[in-house]
Amino acid sequence: MSRMRIVLGVSGASGAAIPLRILERLQEIEDVETHLVVSDAARRTLSHECGPGALGRLLAMATENHPIRDVGATIASGSFRTTGMIVAPCSMRTLAAIATGIADNLLVRAADVHLKERRRLILLARETPLHLGHLRNMCSVAEMGAVVMPPVPAFYHRPESVEAIVDHIAARTIDLLGLPIPPLAREWEG
Numbered sequence: 001m002s003r004m005r006i007v008l009g010v011s012g013a014s015g016a017a018i019p020l021r022i023l024e025r026l027q028e029i030e031d032v033e034t035h036l037v038v039s040d041a042a043r044r045t046l047s048h049e050c051g052p053g054a055l056g057r058l059l060a061m062a063t064e065n066h067p068i069r070d071v072g073a074t075i076a077s078g079s080f081r082t083t084g085m086i087v088a089p090c091s092m093r094t095l096a097a098i099a100t101g102i103a104d105n106l107l108v109r110a111a112d113v114h115l116k117e118r119r120r121l122i123l124l125a126r127e128t129p130l131h132l133g134h135l136r137n138m139c140s141v142a143e144m145g146a147v148v149m150p151p152v153p154a155f156y157h158r159p160e161s162v163e164a165i166v167d168h169i170a171a172r173t174i175d176l177l178g179l180p181i182p183p184l185a186r187e188w189e190g
């Protein structure tokens, strides 16, 4: 496999600007091929939070788009080798489905494949406050090898805009993939 394949799943939690920024940044990296799968609820949050053109912009940036119901897509199989998968944002419904292995759509199936193949899976799980069921599901996916990264802003960089917060979260998420590139997020210098 010469190109690095990254799967990006977008589910219907708040934070629709984050996958847009992640795909923008991934487009800048040489030899990266992106595979996008968007849930039905995410279509709604994208439009609500980022405007009616957001879904189109997101789809246009991906190398390949996969319909959420296409459980026979390439990314549904462990034989299709990938570098890792990001779910951004990850709703509590999608988190619960991943935690319990209920792979009833392509996004959850692709996440399930990443867990079973012991590949990197990063979940930007977003809800607040959290009940015990949410927390237990986070424990389950962490025990199975996923990285749970709630999209919580870091204030020590003194962000001056929502864009700066989104940019930092997107950069930290991509850095977690461990691609052979210099880190995107600015390092804390003490």
Ligand SMILES: Cc1cc2nc3c(=O)[nH]c(=O)nc-3n(C[C@H](O)[C@H](O)[C@H](O)COP(=O)(O)O)c2cc1C
Pocket: 010, 011, 012, 013, 014, 039, 040, 041, 042, 044, 045, 048, 090, 091, 092, 093, 094, 095, 126, 127, 128
């Ligand atoms: C504007 C909006 C914001 C939402 N924010 C969240 C959220 O932050 N976290 C969450 O778990 N669900 C959130 N939801 C509810 C999910 O979209 C809903 O549970 C949906 O069934 C998730 O489906 P999916 O996991 O297939 O995307 C939100 C819904 C809307 C319309």
